[in-house]
Amino acid sequence: MKKSQLSDKQLEEILGQMPKIKDHRDPRDIYQNIAHRVEKRKMPAWVIPSAAMAAVLFLAFILSPGLMDWNQSADKSMNSKSSSEANMAMDMDTSKKESAAKKTADQADQNIRLGTTIEDKNTENKFTAKVAENPYASLNALYKEELVGEESEVLTYAIPDQNGQILVPITTTIPKEEDKPWIDSFTETMPKLKEEEWGLSEFYPVDATFKYDETSKTLNMDVKADHPYKDGSTSSTLLLDAMSQNLSGKGIDKLTFTTEQKPGMDLGNYGVLKEGPITTAANEMRAYMFYQQDGNKQPFLVPTKEQFDSIMLAFEQMRGNIEELQLTASLPKEFSPAKIEPEADHTELKIILDNELALDNEFLPNLEAILMTAKEFGYQSVKFENAGTEQIGPFKLNDPIPVPVAPNKKVVIE
Template sequence: MKKSEWSDRELEELLRQMPRIHDHRDPHDIYHNISLKRKRVRPWVLPGLAATAALLLFLLLMPKLMGGMHFSHESAEEKSTSSSNTAAQKDSSAFKKENASSKEAETTKTQQANLLKTENVKTAIYEDEVGKGTVFTYWVPDEQAQILIPVSIIANHSSGQSWITNYTALMANLQEEEWGLSDFYPLNATMKLEKDGNTVIVDVPSDHQYGQGSTAETNFINIVQKDISTNSNCKKIRFTTNGLPGIELGNIGRKEEIDVASQNNHAYFFYSPANSKLPFLVPSIETYNNINSALEAMKTDQSGGLKSSLQSFPQIDHVSISNKMMYLSFAVNSSLQDNQESLLSFEALLLTAKEFGIEKVRIKNSPLSNLGPFDLTEEINVPIAPNLRDIP
């Protein structure tokens, strides 16, 4: 506010010049009015008014306050839930990985324990076990159709019939699912020999399933090739569909004939299906230049579920080959346990030796004189075929 420009003297002089004012009221009345105004207000009125105002204010603000509190509570709860879910997902993911790894390790331990409990038995077929029977080998896909597993049987000899007639007749008796493998046989095809005896004709119906996907096509071609090359000396396969030349395969295309190639130089590994008491001995997909490279590969696991077959076997120090005989020596102070796992490792070694044209194996410094039914002080013949199984 602007400061007044009037002095006290000037204000006093001005008031004196103003007209006089006379109050005509009775002095008694004036006193009475002053007394009424000076009466004290009752003590309960102001607190009551204050309480009422506070109550009204609280009622007005309560919804907003409650809404704000509720929102804050939900937000915190959602954040807590979201954080808990994220943590749970991370924990779950880590647990699954750890659990899967733990299960795989536990499965391997269980399989090894089962091998140690199993009586020492040979799983391959040897010449002295065949007698007058005929050995047939069927190549069966594993459950994931990633690898082919050879399964062999000893069939009674049927005179007057070709090998392929007996071979195809027994396909329906295979127990693939019982063995933990894919149900593949019997083939949806007929197989017969041409008159020259060197060519197999494979005839499929027009609605065959072997062209439905690259895996089905590849397995069909590979299995037919392996079945024929393993069980005969035939050199060629001719395909027909309902008697007409050729077979249509979606990815490979049209095939009329293929050569039967000799397939050797593989290394043998363990493959254990679920709930299997004994593993299968399975050749590798890869081939190797020599027996030493193959034996070195057998010390480690491979793709497709193939496990090392020499992991618990003594270290091989030296290998030499002469006149289809393989001589091997173990490292100094090596130990060899007489159990089922060691026996299977030795059979894997024998089957691998056969892949390289070896017919007999001789160990120069074996820690044991006998391993199951094998006399390790003598030369040992390689097997005729792997994975002997009985069928009805």
């Protein structure tokens, strides 16, 4: 063979025209492999420099694009990783913000759906706590100390007993709503009463629509043609008596009846009535007796239908039973005050007891009956002398005891 006359430059140009080859092997492995083969062939000494140079150039040419691609790939990978991590951090931050915003929006939406504002909730909690935790909680009647200032609406309902013979006054309190008429609170609370649970007759809500005219102070009661109060004298009597007691002292001067917007209401034996009685005087000067229901530890305080000329006569009635109405004595027979002294302005009643009569905590229901009866006669407080004890329940007998707001308190708020 003829000796190659190609110079190194020509050889490099020829090699540069060859197709590009990517070799992923480690350059040191390739070099050692070639060097090992060259050594094994024992080529002449003059060939080695040229061949080595050619090999180096060949290797550099082959490996340079691969190394550049690897470096670029590594750079791209690093950049891609950094970009991915940054995007992930941004996504997590955005996700947290969106989650927090969604949680806030959901909470606000829930509050709207429940119809409960923070202010309303605070008022309700304060009202409930005041009713539940007070020294008067175990007593029968409702006292001024139990009310939450101007935030309490006091509602008293006359409810028939199971035999329909007497009307038991039941009192409940609800949170008062500003500018809401009393009659609206009264009618809206009717369905919440638990008459049967209390051992009384199911009577409310009254099957009628009420409309109050503030100018004339007239309350209209509109019923349907097939209303239940026209059947029998008992139902009609109970309705008239209950409404008279419910509306007495509420600033309502007249109660009118209509049937499907037409004047008059059929009340059985009473005939067709256009107006109902509201007699404030009928709810005064009565004696409070006990009405004891089976299973109830505490008796109801029930006023008599009869009125009395003096509180002494009322006390006398309270020491005996009214068997036909199942009303029992609210005072022990030995309770005979030595003296009763009303103050000049008739606001405080002083009861001076006989030294032989000593009171104790068992007298507490009787004391409430005395306080309610004193209220009927216009007294604002009652004071005892010679009671034999300084305190019964929450009452300090040496101090004037304010009369209750109303009898027989019950809770209807769930």
